[in-house]
Amino acid sequence: MDRILEVRNLVTRFYTLDGVVHAVNGVSFDLRRGETLAIVGESGSGKSVTVLSLVGLIPKPPGKVEQGAAYFRTEQGRIDLLQLSEEELREVRGGQIGFVFQDPLSSLNPILTIGEQIKETLTRHLNITGEEAKARTIDLLAEVGIPDPELRYKAYPFQLSGGMRQRVVIAIAIACRPQIVIADEPTTALDVTVQAQIIDLFNHLQQTLNMAMIWITHDLGVVAGLADRVMVMYGGRIAEVAPVDDLYERPAHPYTVGLLGALPRLDSKESKRLVSIEGTPPDLLIPPRHCPFARRCRFAFERCWREMPELTPLGPEHRVACFYDMERGGPRNE
Amino acid sequence: MAFDNLNFSHEPDSLLDKERTWGDRVRYLARLLWRDRSGVIGVVIFLSVVAAALFAPWIAPYDPLAQDLRNSKQPPVWQEGGAWDHPLGTDNLGRDILSRIIYGARVSITVGFFGVIIAASLGMIIGSIAGYLGGRVDSVVMGFINLLLSLPYLLFVVFIAAVLGRSLLNVILIFGVTDSPIFARVTRGEVLRIRRSGYVESAICAGARWPYIIVDHILPNLIGPLITLATFEMSAMIFYEAGLGFLGLSVPPSIPSWGNMLAAGRKYLTSATWIATMPGLAIMYTSLGMNLLGDWLRDVLDPRLRRSRR
Amino acid sequence: MNERSELLRVEDLKVHFPIYGGVLGRKVGAVKAVDGVSFTIRTGETLGLVGESGCGKSTTGRAIIQLQRATAGRVFFDGTDITTLRGKALRRLRPKMQMIFQDPYATLNPRHSVGKIVGEPLKLQGLMRGKELEERVAELLKMVGLNPAFARRYPHEFSGGQRQRIGIARALSVNPKFIVCDEPISALDVSIQAQVVNLLQDLQEQFNLTYLFIAHDLSMVKHISHRIAVMYLGKIMELTDRNTLFEDPLHPYTQALNSAVPTPNPALERKRKRFILTGDPPSPANPPSGCVFHTRCPLVIDECRTQIPELREIFPGHFAACHLADSKGSSKIAL
Numbered sequence A: 001m002d003r004i005l006e007v008r009n010l011v012t013r014f015y016t017l018d019g020v021v022h023a024v025n026g027v028s029f030d031l032r033r034g035e036t037l038a039i040v041g042e043s044g045s046g047k048s049v050t051v052l053s054l055v056g057l058i059p060k061p062p063g064k065v066e067q068g069a070a071y072f073r074t075e076q077g078r079i080d081l082l083q084l085s086e087e088e089l090r091e092v093r094g095g096q097i098g099f100v101f102q103d104p105l106s107s108l109n110p111i112l113t114i115g116e117q118i119k120e121t122l123t124r125h126l127n128i129t130g131e132e133a134k135a136r137t138i139d140l141l142a143e144v145g146i147p148d149p150e151l152r153y154k155a156y157p158f159q160l161s162g163g164m165r166q167r168v169v170i171a172i173a174i175a176c177r178p179q180i181v182i183a184d185e186p187t188t189a190l191d192v193t194v195q196a197q198i199i200d201l202f203n204h205l206q207q208t209l210n211m212a213m214i215w216i217t218h219d220l221g222v223v224a225g226l227a228d229r230v231m232v233m234y235g236g237r238i239a240e241v242a243p244v245d246d247l248y249e250r251p252a253h254p255y256t257v258g259l260l261g262a263l264p265r266l267d268s269k270e271s272k273r274l275v276s277i278e279g280t281p282p283d284l285l286i287p288p289r290h291c292p293f294a295r296r297c298r299f300a301f302e303r304c305w306r307e308m309p310e311l312t313p314l315g316p317e318h319r320v321a322c323f324y325d326m327e328r329g330g331p332r333n334e
Numbered sequence B: 001m002a003f004d005n006l007n008f009s010h011e012p013d014s015l016l017d018k019e020r021t022w023g024d025r026v027r028y029l030a031r032l033l034w035r036d037r038s039g040v041i042g043v044v045i046f047l048s049v050v051a052a053a054l055f056a057p058w059i060a061p062y063d064p065l066a067q068d069l070r071n072s073k074q075p076p077v078w079q080e081g082g083a084w085d086h087p088l089g090t091d092n093l094g095r096d097i098l099s100r101i102i103y104g105a106r107v108s109i110t111v112g113f114f115g116v117i118i119a120a121s122l123g124m125i126i127g128s129i130a131g132y133l134g135g136r137v138d139s140v141v142m143g144f145i146n147l148l149l150s151l152p153y154l155l156f157v158v159f160i161a162a163v164l165g166r167s168l169l170n171v172i173l174i175f176g177v178t179d180s181p182i183f184a185r186v187t188r189g190e191v192l193r194i195r196r197s198g199y200v201e202s203a204i205c206a207g208a209r210w211p212y213i214i215v216d217h218i219l220p221n222l223i224g225p226l227i228t229l230a231t232f233e234m235s236a237m238i239f240y241e242a243g244l245g246f247l248g249l250s251v252p253p254s255i256p257s258w259g260n261m262l263a264a265g266r267k268y269l270t271s272a273t274w275i276a277t278m279p280g281l282a283i284m285y286t287s288l289g290m291n292l293l294g295d296w297l298r299d300v301l302d303p304r305l306r307r308s309r310r
Numbered sequence C: 001m002n003e004r005s006e007l008l009r010v011e012d013l014k015v016h017f018p019i020y021g022g023v024l025g026r027k028v029g030a031v032k033a034v035d036g037v038s039f040t041i042r043t044g045e046t047l048g049l050v051g052e053s054g055c056g057k058s059t060t061g062r063a064i065i066q067l068q069r070a071t072a073g074r075v076f077f078d079g080t081d082i083t084t085l086r087g088k089a090l091r092r093l094r095p096k097m098q099m100i101f102q103d104p105y106a107t108l109n110p111r112h113s114v115g116k117i118v119g120e121p122l123k124l125q126g127l128m129r130g131k132e133l134e135e136r137v138a139e140l141l142k143m144v145g146l147n148p149a150f151a152r153r154y155p156h157e158f159s160g161g162q163r164q165r166i167g168i169a170r171a172l173s174v175n176p177k178f179i180v181c182d183e184p185i186s187a188l189d190v191s192i193q194a195q196v197v198n199l200l201q202d203l204q205e206q207f208n209l210t211y212l213f214i215a216h217d218l219s220m221v222k223h224i225s226h227r228i229a230v231m232y233l234g235k236i237m238e239l240t241d242r243n244t245l246f247e248d249p250l251h252p253y254t255q256a257l258n259s260a261v262p263t264p265n266p267a268l269e270r271k272r273k274r275f276i277l278t279g280d281p282p283s284p285a286n287p288p289s290g291c292v293f294h295t296r297c298p299l300v301i302d303e304c305r306t307q308i309p310e311l312r313e314i315f316p317g318h319f320a321a322c323h324l325a326d327s328k329g330s331s332k333i334a335l
């Protein structure tokens, strides 16, 4: 499988009046053609900042992408997204990389009809006439499951329900047949029934369009039926990355274990006590010199307070940043 | 899963354990002020204008009405022919412009202050009633208020001013009444928001009576947005008062006010520009300062934004 | 469970919000937020209330604890009808029933210190003051897992989970018997949700509390509840114990909701056949005739469009409001 996106050692900081927020601290990962990569972690763990850094959507100031590279493979060759000009990035965004955010209302223009907004994306990125764009828009609305697309073409965002609005945002995201779609908590604000509809739609679109997808969420429950691989983030670092089955069957990082334990199990008759991760997320104003999870980790030992664990391979695709070996029940051998 | 029985240790957040002293609070306020330097500028400008208005007789170098025809149209010091005895120059009747501007602040601040007091009181009463009673009363009152707000405001004010005639009291009344709908709308919105807010509901659940809820929950949360609004509206009133003065509809021409000075300077725009530009600059200075102040107050008075760390 | 006494009985509760329109502000219609809801809750029990947003869950909870006047129906608490209480009698009842709200950011007055917030109910009820109150506040904060020194701080200094703990401490201060938990965890991260749910369960055990637990997330509701009521457009569709609701749901809407819940098990998820509801719920200002679910129900028959299905007891303790519901499984959606 070929890699469509390679992110290397991404570091993003925010220079605020309270101090320097170390939001993303050396994140490296790959995205393969056609796969779904889920990024999971509690709020503030740096999920959004990671993906926004890639496409120049970090507010500057206070934000700054300090270092790293993000190689994006297109038909024209390999480009480093972090070296592109604002102009070039605008081409990429909405063209080769589509976005879906948590709050559909804030990503739609309230005074334009949804048809006009989709059409605008099409005419900006593709070389087509207004007529063609309108026809394509109506096809797109149908594609994302909006009933009566001709009629809805003239609707304004406020006239639609939350779920319908999110479908419109998805239509805009896939309008130019992007190679990557980034979805940042796209269902967090929606009801479970609508969430199921949207996940179903994404699964369907991904099969028909063969696009790669990055799906950000704080809920490991949603990820099981959706992702090929999962990347767990904590304190602006990758804690663990693994194929989806591996992650649920053999979680290797105490934080992943905690996230899984926090989910109620529908498949058991007896209701067991949930495993909760006590304490609060790390303060990103203080750059830790040790494992960021140490303060909340029940396996923490002396080394964890001294060194920063690096991502180390466990299996062919499974990597974890932890000094403790869960399987053996003791410190990991080097 | 094999980890069902494990429980993660809980350790209180050490960063929050420290107790806060008064010294910390003062330092925090200082940092807040320093953080928003434009806010500091706003405060300084506003206080300087208020001081000018309050202490005009002691600050002003001349009697603002004293004419000195021999020295008429003397340019400000930095222009050729200017001198330090009249730093901002004199007008067509030889009156000292600096003194007139200082005295003019009295009219502006009086109109702004009392205008806002009237507008805010009226607006708060109407808005609280609409927001508190809700239902049909609310929709009728707010329908009327929105109708008022949709009228071309300035035209409306000019019309009333022309009908009522020129006096300070009339100007204050006009501004007070015509500006009250804005206060009514904001008050009503805030009262509605606060009434439905979780903390009022949970106060009801705790068995609170309405007087307690109004004093302990609604008023303290209402005051912030209203003070901010009052600052912006006062700035607008000062601006509009000058506008009316310029049209000859504000205080009588014998009283030194920025608007009257503007109107008087109109004739000399080509020969003695400073007669009109000096009061113009005073208006700009005040309005800039009050807008900076308002922006700053908006942030400072909102406790949600007053967070030291997250 | 059965031998426990009944603490709360809701009978045919209705809450309709009038819609005013036109220049004169005349009543032009009504939002039927809650439209004939009945159930009972026993002492020490947790009744879960689930449904899509806007179906009337919060309004039901608010009408029960008398934050919202009911349009019709009655609510019995400890045997007395509390919908008729007013003034002082109502205020005296308040401490027995408390509420924990959804939005931990909005429910704590930003201008009050945590100590004042937690101690306010005790003070209002005239139960404690001064030193005694301070000590009780410290004890309450400890009870919900917070540092007692936090009493001097303000809500904006806390994270969502911590604020929810503050809300819980406040609700507990007056030793309530019954607590309405209105989506107390919806605004929180999953990892923090578990903390709060564990805390609520511990407190229930410790003080024999009775909960009405409102949520739109079925998995957490199943975890915490003994029995669950499913609501749709202001009406109860199904009511039964938690295991039956998941293993043998009778109402097509419950089956659809179950189907929408993701399971944290990739192998299972891949094999799983789901029935996914299409569209959104209709507006409660203009609900469909007959069975309110008929516009989205895959099993709809002619009768559903005209006849309102009653909430019937199909099996002992298992109620469903569907014309097809019977003991032979006629109301099951085939996957």
Ligand SMILES: Nc1ncnc2c1ncn2[C@@H]1O[C@H](COP(=O)(O)OP(=O)(O)O)[C@@H](O)[C@H]1O
Binding pocket: A014, A016, A021, A022, A023, A041, A042, A043, A044, A045, A046, A047, A048, A049, A050, A059, A062, A063, A284, B310
């Ligand atoms: N514009 C900003 N200014 C300052 N700090 C920011 C900004 N955006 C994000 N951060 C900080 O960066 C960290 C990571 O945020 P984010 O990536 O949004 O987390 P999440 O995992 O919830 O998506 C957080 O600590 C957040 O406070």
Ligand SMILES: Nc1ncnc2c1ncn2[C@@H]1O[C@H](COP(=O)(O)OP(=O)(O)O)[C@@H](O)[C@H]1O
Binding pocket: C017, C031, C032, C033, C051, C052, C053, C054, C055, C056, C057, C058, C059, C060, C284
């Ligand atoms: N105070 C109110 N005035 C008018 N309509 C309301 C009011 N409160 C709730 N509603 C309406 O009643 C319905 C049910 O609301 P709610 O009980 O909050 O639902 P849920 O908690 O299930 O999301 C919604 O359609 C909502 O718009």
Ligand code: SF4
Binding pocket: A253, A254, A255, A291, A292, A293, A294, A295, A297, A298, A299, A300, A301, A304, A309, A321, A322, A323, A324
């Ligand atoms: S490195 Fe140590 S502290 Fe960090 S997660 Fe592993 S065991 Fe816990």
Ligand code: SF4
Binding pocket: C251, C252, C253, C291, C292, C293, C294, C295, C297, C298, C299, C300, C301, C304, C309, C321, C322, C323, C324, C325
């Ligand atoms: S009564 Fe009819 S429409 Fe309603 S749930 Fe049953 S089958 Fe479906």
Ligand SMILES: [Mg+2]
Binding pocket: A047, A048, A049, A184
């Ligand atoms: Mg985010």
Ligand SMILES: [Mg+2]
Binding pocket: C054, C057, C058, C059, C183
């Ligand atoms: Mg609700």
